[in-house]
Amino acid sequence: MKSKTLFDKLWDKHEVLSLDDGSSVIYIDRHFIHEVTSPQAFAGIEKRGLPFFRPDRAIATMDHNIPTIGQENPVMGAESSLQVARLTENCAKHGITLFGMTHPMNGIVHVIGPELGLTRPGMTIVCGDSHTSTHGAFGTIAFGIGTSEVEMVMASQCLLQRRPKTMRITIDGKLAAGITAKDLILYLISKLGTGAGTGYFIEFAGEAIRTLSMEGRMTICNMAIEMGARGGLVAPDETTFKYLVNREFSPAGMEWDQAVSEWKLLKSDSEAIFDREETFDASEMAPMITWGTNPGAGIPITGTIPDSDPKALSYMGWKGGEKIMDQKIDYVFVGSCTNGRIEDLREFASYVKGHKKADGVTAWIVPGSKKVETQARAEGIEKILNEAGFELREPGCSACLAMNDDKIPAGKYCISTSNRNFEGRQGPGARTLLASPLTAAAAALTGRISDPRRVVIPAEAGTPSHTTNGDE
Amino acid sequence: MSFEPITIITSKVVRLQVDNIDTDRIIPARFLKSVDSSGFGENLFHDWRYQPDGSPNPEFVLNKPEGKGQILLTGKNFGCGSSREHAAWALYQYGFRVIISSGFADIFRTNALNNGLLPLEVDPDTLARLMEIHQADPFAIWTVDLPSQLLTANCQLPTADCRLPTAFEINPFRKQCLITGSDVIDYLAGLKPQIIEFEANHLI
Incomplete structure (x- = not known):
């Protein structure tokens, strides 16, 4: 039988x-389904006189428009x-199940799908949102679609x-302490470019991916679209099964055992041929930050702002040739479908614990879902944040896309754990620097772009509780 | 959304020579709040097109005499980023029917085709040549002949060299949809017997 990639098996x-x-x-x-890209589609089937064919396969949430404070009386x-x-x-x-605002299962669509066990290996998953690629972390074909x-x-x-x-992208080796999945994907986009994935579905493989938590894999697949890829996926393994067991909508009992035995078969054959292969070494990666106006503009935090794009430099108010380290920031945004999961909040909290937010920095810490918010409270994360001068908000897309009240003012610099630094993405004239939750934490404490490996020593001994090594 | 069929488009060309134009540039998220699919054209390229006080930015091409036409000539990787179909609606409602680039983001390409907007892809060398032609004669009249899959330019300036004919590729099914003004939804809805049969053996 012909060898196949995992993608081909799922497609067929x-x-x-x-x-x-x-x-x-x-x-x-x-x-x-969410509120922004669906109303015209509902109207469309009604106009054509077509029924909603399979309402039991659809799940809806609201996330893009909603406020992240005062949701009880929005x-x-x-x-x-x-x-x-x-x-x-x-x-x-x-007859569509909806997790509306304040519902205990509400949240950003790409956060709730996995955390509720609605996203499972082997599925095809779509949503009217480009970051649907996130769900590929579970070994699915998941991609964004138009209305x-x-x-x-x-x-x-x-x-x-x-x-x-x-395409297969293999990352050998393990990420060092202080270097996260976000750094890895920003590194890949900086090396391959924002259009490299156009027309491709990417499988992420190699030791660095295998040793990542599910949250980390989701961060990687989430930003596959920023390479232009149709989607990204990771073959499921024990990490995947451990994440999914006992989730609200995961199979249970004998059905679970049956499902896992099938999911274990979901991998590319060893002889499978990909249309394109790329290999990288995790040991070459550093904390990354973007300096420009597309997600491919990532440089190591110790790096120099290039002078290759005058338009982007002018927008960002920077000169080529300067060090990016120590540049002043005004806002910190931790959240979004890229880095709004419990693990991201844990990382941020472990870093700022016992320290104080820098004066003059406005920080928005936004859980990706109601469950993340509840868990952050239960684990004491909110307390740590409050003591360090931060506030935990309510779930939503928030400052990722300037569609709700959480907008960055013109000319201000925001270090953001989200996925896009396009001109105006976080508000007209807003200047976005994409980075990991750890790098955002370091900047939040200093008010300047700072290397999370060096500048601030965590209050507790040892490194922050990275989830990049997966051997918890 | 229903759209007018495309056969032969003869028009001036609007040149927006920027690579990687993302859909947030095409229409910022704060203009996606409508529950209807009309009224987006006025916000096309909003933050380039208007100054912060709301007045037109005279430097931006859509506000110049050469800024009106049915064909947009633009840089590579057009339509990257967000999946918002509002980007295709905004382009169509402004009056564009053809976008010429050396590459389109996947989701944008599909959205365009589903809304009567032809994403006409050429190789990078051809794109560079088209940019030169337009620079030499911004008021040249170009013709996109979809049935014959040919792109030609007719220069207004005697000194300009508009020799072109460029054949372009398009998926035959999508071509037919554009020419007839039909979309894929009714086709898929018509496949229900096969889909139900498929579901019977599909256990997820």
């Missing part, structure tokens, strides 16, 4: 029809309120797709 398993022109009709196992503009209300109406009308495609999935549970090419 979901192919309803293979068409003459090389495209396929692909069946979708899980459809996540203050939102009329347009945001209408989008949120429309989602509630549409879900009720079509017309959301409508297609509502109408038929299928999509018409060109089969992407396959």
